[in-house]
Amino acid sequence: MTNTTLKLLAQQLQLSISTVSRALKDHPDISTATKEKVHALANSLDYEPNAYAIQLRTQSSKIFGVIVPAIANLFYDSFIAAIEEESRKNGYALMILQSSNNPENELNNLKIFRQNRVSGVFACLSAHTQNLEVYEKMSERDIPVVFFDIVPKENKYTKVRMADERCAIIAAENIIQRGSKRVLALFGDPALSISQKRKQAFQQFMEKYAPKTHCTYVHTNSSVEAEAAFNKHFEKALKFDTVFAMTDEILIGVMKSIQAHNIKVPKEIGVISISNGFIPSLYHPNISYVETSGYELGKLAFVQMLANIKGGKTLTELTVDARFVEGGSM
Amino acid sequence: MTNTTLKLLAQQLQLSISTVSRALKDHPDISTATKEKVHALANSLDYEPNAYAIQLRTQSSKIFGVIVPAIANLFYDSFIAAIEEESRKNGYALMILQSSNNPENELNNLKIFRQNRVSGVFACLSAHTQNLEVYEKMSERDIPVVFFDIVPKENKYTKVRMADERCAIIAAENIIQRGSKRVLALFGDPALSISQKRKQAFQQFMEKYAPKTHCTYVHTNSSVEAEAAFNKHFEKALKFDTVFAMTDEILIGVMKSIQAHNIKVPKEIGVISISNGFIPSLYHPNISYVETSGYELGKLAFVQMLANIKGGKTLTELTVDARFVEGGSM
C-alpha cells in the first residue's frame, strides 16, 4: 500500500497541496469548513507526514543522537531512560549508538549523526579519546553537543557530570563518623580523570579530618581485580574495619569476597560505595552508598540541550549533586 | 557554516550534479579522472550526504526502530547491544524507544517510527497489549516487524524468543539430578505467557520424572514479593532443599533472604535460576543458571529482519536455545 501524501489528499478534496498542508496545521488562513474536511479525510486515510520531506524542507530534524560507551550498563541506561522520557515529551526521538570505548566507532557514530542531521548530540567520551576535532566539526555544523559523565577538560564545551569530589567527600565523612580506624579504599582505572578526582578528594579529606585513620589505597580495573585485591589485603593480619568501593564494579568484587569469607556486615566490616543504587540493593543488609543518579544526570543534560538549541550557546559545566543513602552496611 | 551539497561540489568543479553524484558512488559511467577530482574535493570540503534527501528520493531509510518496555534492564540492553552491533555492520542506525509497559506509549512510538519511515521495527510487546492493529498498520506500509521476547500468539507474525519450555526443563533436570526432595519454585506474573509456559513445562516435567519430589509453586510480581514469599515459606518448619527462581528479579529477592538468614549455599539449600548471567555472578558461590542470552536473541532477531527485508516475508517463530551454566549453588 502506498503512503498517503498531501498530494493525494489534495486530489481527493479538489484542493491545492498548500491548502491541505495549512489546514492540517490549523493555519488561520484556512476556513473552518475546509479544515474539517481535510482533517476528516486525513484521519480516515491515516495520513502520516513524511518526516524526511519535512526535514529536507525545514532543515531541522527532531532527532537527538546519543553516544555511550555501552548501553548495557547500569549507569548509562538510566541516563538514556531519562533523556528518552524528556525527548518524547518534547517531540524528539533518540538515535542511540555505542562507542564500545573505541574512538574509531565514536567517529563513525558522529558521522551517522551528521548524515542524519540530528538536532543535537549527547556524548560520553570513550575512555581514551584524545582528539576532539570531530566534535568541533559538529559545532561548525551548528549541532550542539552536550557532554556527560566522561567530559573533556576544556571549558569551551557544554558538559554535565557527577559531582565527583563531593561524592568522595560524603563517603569519607561517613567513614569518619563510623569511627573507622583502618580503611581499604578501592578506586578504578588510574588513567581516568574520574578515578583521580575521587581519590584525590577522598584522600585530602581523610588526611585533614582524620589523620590518625589508616587508609590503604588501591587501584583496580575490574571486579575480578577488586575481589583479588580485597582478598589479598584481608588475609594479612591487619584487618580493615571499613571498605570503600568507588564504583559498582568494585563493590561487586568486594562483596563476593565478603560472602566467600562469610564476613559479617556491618559488624565485622563496614561497606560504603558510590553507585546509582541498584547493586547496593542486592545485598543484605543493603549497602550504604553515595548516590550518583544517571537518571538525574540525564534530566540535567536535557535541560542543557534545550537551552543550547533555543538560546544559542550556553557554555557551562553543571554537576548533579550527590546524597548519601543509608543502607545497613555502616 | 552551510553544509556542502552535491550542487556546491558541482559548481566548483564545473560538472553537473548527476555526474558528481555518480562519481561519488563509483558509477562505471564516470571516468577515473573526474572520479578522483570529485572525491578529492568532497573530502576536503567534508561532504556528508544528506540522509533525508536520500530517503526522500529512494523511499528507504537506513534506520530500524526498537521498542522495549525499558532500556534500563539487564536483558533488553544486551538485546539492544546486539542489534546495534549488527546494524552498524550493515549500515543501519537504531532508533530506540521505550514503552514503559504502557500501550499508549507503544502507540506513539510506532507512530514516530512510521513518520520516520523506518526500514523495520523490532518490537517487544508491553505486558498487557491486546490490540495488535497498530502492527498490522506497519505491515500495510511494508515495514517488517520482528517481535522478540514478549511476542503475540498468532503465528502470522515473525517472532524470536527464548526457548522458555526448554529453559524450565533444563532447570528441572538439574533439580532432579541434585536429588532434591522439597523444592520451592518461584514464577513471575501469572498473566504473562512467559510465566505460564515456564511453569507448565517445569511442573509437567517434575511430575513425570520425579513424582515423589514435593514442589511448592508461587507467583510473585517483584523482587520484594519474592523475598517475602521465600521468607514466609522458609520460616515454616518444613524446609526446602532447593529453590528455583524464574527470573533475575525473583532471584534477587531470594538471595536477600538467604543472606539475611545466613543460609549456606549450596549446603543447606540449592539455588538455580533462569538468567542472562549477570546477577548470578554477583554472589558467592556463583548461582547456577539456565542461560537466556539477550545478546543471542538480538543476533537472531537481526537475521530475521534482514531476511524479511531482502526476501519478502518469512513468517517463522525462532527460538534461541538454552544451556545450563554451572555456578556453585547446586
Next chain:
DNA sequence: TTAAAAATTGCAAACGTTTGCGGTAAATTT
C-alpha cells in the same frame, strides 16, 4: 575517411513538504 560503437557527461523529473506572494471573491466601509 566514414560509419558505428563505446565512453562520458548533462537534463530534467521526481520524492513530499513548507511558505512567500499573489489572486479572487466576499464582506465591510465610505
Next chain:
DNA sequence: AAATTTACCGCAAACGTTTGCAATTTTTAA
C-alpha cells in the same frame, strides 16, 4: 455604488538527492 478591507485559497520555488534517458565526445572498426 464605488472603494477598501478581509477571508480564503493556489502557484511555484526550494530543500538535496537519484536515475532514466538523451546528448556529446572519443574510440574503434570497416
